[in-house]
Amino acid sequence: MSVEPVRKGLEGVVAGETSISDVDGQRCQLIYQGYPIGELAGKATYEEVSYLLLYGALPSRSQLTEWTKQLEASRALEPQVASLLKTLPFGADPMALLRTAISAVGLYDPEADQETIEAIRRKAVRAIAKTSTIVAAIGRLRTGAALIAPQMGLSHAANFLSMLHGREPTAQQAQALDAYFVLLADHGFNASTFTARTVTGTQSDYYSAITAAIGSLKGSLHGAANRKAMEMLTEIGSAEQVEPYVQKTLADHKRFMGFGHRVYKGEDPRAKHLKLIARGLGESAHELTWFAISERLQEAVWNAKGLYINVDFYSASLLHYLGIPTELFTTMFACARMAGWSAHVIEQASDNRLIRPLAAYVGPRDLRFVPIDQRPT
Numbered sequence: 001m002s003v004e005p006v007r008k009g010l011e012g013v014v015a016g017e018t019s020i021s022d023v024d025g026q027r028c029q030l031i032y033q034g035y036p037i038g039e040l041a042g043k044a045t046y047e048e049v050s051y052l053l054l055y056g057a058l059p060s061r062s063q064l065t066e067w068t069k070q071l072e073a074s075r076a077l078e079p080q081v082a083s084l085l086k087t088l089p090f091g092a093d094p095m096a097l098l099r100t101a102i103s104a105v106g107l108y109d110p111e112a113d114q115e116t117i118e119a120i121r122r123k124a125v126r127a128i129a130k131t132s133t134i135v136a137a138i139g140r141l142r143t144g145a146a147l148i149a150p151q152m153g154l155s156h157a158a159n160f161l162s163m164l165h166g167r168e169p170t171a172q173q174a175q176a177l178d179a180y181f182v183l184l185a186d187h188g189f190n191a192s193t194f195t196a197r198t199v200t201g202t203q204s205d206y207y208s209a210i211t212a213a214i215g216s217l218k219g220s221l222h223g224a225a226n227r228k229a230m231e232m233l234t235e236i237g238s239a240e241q242v243e244p245y246v247q248k249t250l251a252d253h254k255r256f257m258g259f260g261h262r263v264y265k266g267e268d269p270r271a272k273h274l275k276l277i278a279r280g281l282g283e284s285a286h287e288l289t290w291f292a293i294s295e296r297l298q299e300a301v302w303n304a305k306g307l308y309i310n311v312d313f314y315s316a317s318l319l320h321y322l323g324i325p326t327e328l329f330t331t332m333f334a335c336a337r338m339a340g341w342s343a344h345v346i347e348q349a350s351d352n353r354l355i356r357p358l359a360a361y362v363g364p365r366d367l368r369f370v371p372i373d374q375r376p377t
């Protein structure tokens with residue numbers, strides 16, 4: 001009997017089919033429903049891209065108007081969820097707070113246990129809309145500030161910044177966050193998405209799948225990398241300290257956060273867009289310190305190890321320039337990825353098969369039971 005080779009982490013294993021996104025590691029391309037990411041970044045809004053992911057086509061003007069109305073109508077939190085947030089320990093990890101809040105949203109959703117495709121789509125609208133409201137509320141509560149309700153007429157990105165900071169953002173700031181949301185909206189069968197699909201495969205409910213995805217994204221090897229990238233930039237402190245930092249990190253055999261990728265063999269196709277946006281925000285703020293550190297670090301790590309940057313690297317300075325606290329960075333990832341998770345839940349539910357891989361057993365065999373009095377001490 002032949003033994004199948006074990007591929008740790010399922011590396012290189014094709015676990016299913018999807019039409020939602022393609023992560024082409026050899027060509028370093030990311031495609032959403034047929035569109036290369038460069039065709040969408042800076043051109044399509046997050047509202048358009050979230051519709052694209054869920055429905056498979058960019059919306060017409062009338063469809064976008066209706067979709068935007070649905071998001072606006074769903075953005076406010078239920079009073080019970082808002083009250084619950086106020087009772088939670090604000091010092092807890094924001095991803096843990098988000099995980100709890102999304103689970104609570106499911107408790108108050110009248111369609112929580114309805115698993116038709118149309119019901120899942122309606123729940124997806126609510127989750128996409130409310131996640132940014134929850135994250136903004138977490139940010140406010142952590143500083144002791146009052147919660148701010150979403151505004152009608154503002155875009156998804158502008159609403160988040162308004163709810164977080166208590167003032168409307170500039171057009172550039174709103175566009176920057178909107179592009180960030182677009183660039184991180186989906187990414188194939190990554191860990192959190194595969195988690196959501198696995199839970200959906202058991203015929204569990206939508207909110208269980210999304211809550212599980214948030215738990216997966218919380219990990220330091222997945223969504224938390226953007227936060228660690230900003231912590232790295234803060235530790236470096238100035239462009240002049242980049243080279244000493246690189247040499248020390250190499251000597252200590254530690255990782256450079258925001259470099260390398262499990263799939264892409266070259267530069268992450270999202271990175272160049274994020275770099276341009278971060279530079280623009282820095283120039284407008286007349287504060288290029290963080291961008292300068294990032295740019296010099298990118299060059300130094302390339303010279304030392306030949307590593308390409310990934311999506312997390314310039315996400316860090318971009319989000320920092322938008323005034324988003326570092327501890328919220330991973331929750332921002334969740335805000336963007338909610339559309340992709342939802343699309344994958346719908347796709348999995350539409351043609352479901354329980355996900356149940358095999359394991360190569362490496363433990364002992366043929367042991368015999370020994371009564372407890374005869375076992376060695």
